[in-house]
Amino acid sequence: MYILITGANRGIGLELVRQCVARGDRVGAGVRSGSDTRELQKIVLKHPDHVGVLHLPVDQQALVQEAALHAAQTLDALDVLVNNAGINPETPAEDTFGALQEASVLHVLHVNAVAPLIVAQAFMPLLKKSPRPRIINITSEMGSLADKTYGGSYAYCMSKAALNMATRGMAADLRKDDIPVVALDPGWVRTDMGGPSASLSPAESVRGILRVIDTLTLKDTGRYLDYTGRDHRW
Amino acid sequence: MVTALRVLITGANRGLGLALVRLCLQRGDHVFAAARRFDALEKLDSGGRLFPVPLDVDSGESIAAAVDTVREHAVGLDLLINNAGIFPRAPAYASFGHIEAAALREVLQTNTIGPLLVAQAFLPLLHNGSAARIINITSQQGSLQWKTRGGSLSYSVSKAALNMLTRVMAAELRPQGIIAAMIHPGWVQTDMGSANAALSADQSAAYVLRIVDRLTLEDSGAFFNYDGSPHPW
Numbered sequence: 001m002y003i004l005i006t007g008a009n010r011g012i013g014l015e016l017v018r019q020c021v022a023r024g025d026r027v028g029a030g031v032r033s034g035s036d037t038r039e040l041q042k043i044v045l046k047h048p049d050h051v052g053v054l055h056l057p058v059d060q061q062a063l064v065q066e067a068a069l070h071a072a073q074t075l076d077a078l079d080v081l082v083n084n085a086g087i088n089p090e091t092p093a094e095d096t097f098g099a100l101q102e103a104s105v106l107h108v109l110h111v112n113a114v115a116p117l118i119v120a121q122a123f124m125p126l127l128k129k130s131p132r133p134r135i136i137n138i139t140s141e142m143g144s145l146a147d148k149t150y151g152g153s154y155a156y157c158m159s160k161a162a163l164n165m166a167t168r169g170m171a172a173d174l175r176k177d178d179i180p181v182v183a184l185d186p187g188w189v190r191t192d193m194g195g196p197s198a199s200l201s202p203a204e205s206v207r208g209i210l211r212v213i214d215t216l217t218l219k220d221t222g223r224y225l226d227y228t229g230r231d232h233r234w
Numbered sequence: 235m236v237t238a239l240r241v242l243i244t245g246a247n248r249g250l251g252l253a254l255v256r257l258c259l260q261r262g263d264h265v266f267a268a269a270r271r272f273d274a275l276e277k278l279d280s281g282g283r284l285f286p287v288p289l290d291v292d293s294g295e296s297i298a299a300a301v302d303t304v305r306e307h308a309v310g311l312d313l314l315i316n317n318a319g320i321f322p323r324a325p326a327y328a329s330f331g332h333i334e335a336a337a338l339r340e341v342l343q344t345n346t347i348g349p350l351l352v353a354q355a356f357l358p359l360l361h362n363g364s365a366a367r368i369i370n371i372t373s374q375q376g377s378l379q380w381k382t383r384g385g386s387l388s389y390s391v392s393k394a395a396l397n398m399l400t401r402v403m404a405a406e407l408r409p410q411g412i413i414a415a416m417i418h419p420g421w422v423q424t425d426m427g428s429a430n431a432a433l434s435a436d437q438s439a440a441y442v443l444r445i446v447d448r449l450t451l452e453d454s455g456a457f458f459n460y461d462g463s464p465h466p467w
Contacts, residue, residue: 006464061335073326098354099405102294102347107337109346113391114338121333145378145397145467151406158346158395158402163393164378166387173330173384222382234378 004028007085011191015202030056058115068122077129083116112159146233171222180221245318249424253435291348310362316349347394404455420460
């Protein structure tokens with residue numbers, strides 16, 4: 001299959017590239033400019049026929065559309081889109097009530113919740129050419145309203161609840177095209193974002209994510225799943 | 235006998251906001267009516283308890299000026315109702331396949347960031363209030379469980395983010411004795427809800443205030459349907 005992964009240069013995205021390539025998938029690795037792609041390039045060097053790097057700054061709609069047009073010239077179809085790119089506020093000190101900064105919150109909302117819609121929209125023509133297209137939005141348990149009974153992490157939690165809603169909306173809209181769309185919580189993973197004390201290795205999380213991707217059907221559309229395939233509370 | 239409250243309502247010049255102003259005035263509250271225009275508010279019988287507050291929730295400067303305006307009259311606020319919101323229906327805002335990132339940002343700015351900045355700016359005044367409450371007017375369209383149909387994308391996304399904002403605020407402000415909750419006001423006969431809607435603005439406002447009056451710190455972080463029942467996430 002052909003899988004497109006945004007934010008593919010580190011963390012869960014990078015591990016997804018690694019495991020997909022290892023099992024023979026073809027991978028489009030989306031990165032933004034200025035990101036550290038050394039680890040990704042090592043994989044490309046070993047498997048130049050299986051990985052292509054795309055310039056995909058997800059918060060710039062014109063460039064996303066350009067990348068999609070370019071991809072359409074070289075690809076027959078896109079089977080799986082994984083909207084994985086996501087950020088935290090750059091200044092954690094500003095992430096408490098009273099200190100929240102408008103531009104920072106809006107930027108996190110844009111990258112984490114708006115961009116997945118824009119990327120999916122841009123790559124829709126290629127997805128529609130696949131016999132079994134699927135869209136996976138990497139969300140977080142921190143997007144669960146039911147579970148959010150503690151303070152802090154405003155922008156991130158808001159953006160993931162917003163992404164879950166974007167997933168619901170897309171799922172409803174794309175049902176007619178037989179394209180399942182799900183929000184997938186990868187668990188708490190030892191990445192730059194998750195930190196060193198997180199409970200899962202990227203490899204464990206990604207094995208779960210791939211199991212979910214492989215078994216996904218239209219029956220699942222609109223669900224909020226964790227990496228083991230269980231439903232998460234809204 | 236309910237004690238007169240010091241109330242700030244955003245989006246106060248029309249629809250649900252205007253109805254809330256009217257009802258609060260009727261029962262003796264002091265109302266800071268925040269809006270960009272005041273033509274409808276000027277027609278209300280205010281009894282000297284209505285204070286127009288120029289406010290554009292998209293502008294940090296305007297919000298800061300609004301705090302100064304309120305401070306000229308009151309040392310504290312007991313109730314903040316974040317009611318101002320937009321629901322653009324053009325395809326660039328609403329329909330998958332046509333979404334413009336800039337359009338979605340615009341709705342997030344007004345419906346999500348607006349209430350955040352207003353609540354944050356008025357927090358010192360709310361700290362001086364009595365059993366202070368922050369009510370974010372949300373929508374069924376912001377309910378993930380309810381959202382099984384397409385369309386209205388920007389609006390739904392902005393309201394889900396607003397609901398999460400309310401949850402985080404509620405958790406963080408609870409130890410300070412400030413209540414934050416969200417209310418789906420029903421489908422209301424306003425410019426936003428259209429004339430076919432089930433509730434008049436006055437009926438909806440009465441429902442909202444009934445919930446507000448009964449709120450305790452235990453309820454903080456809850457999502458209410460207009461009839462007072464819990465709304466699913």
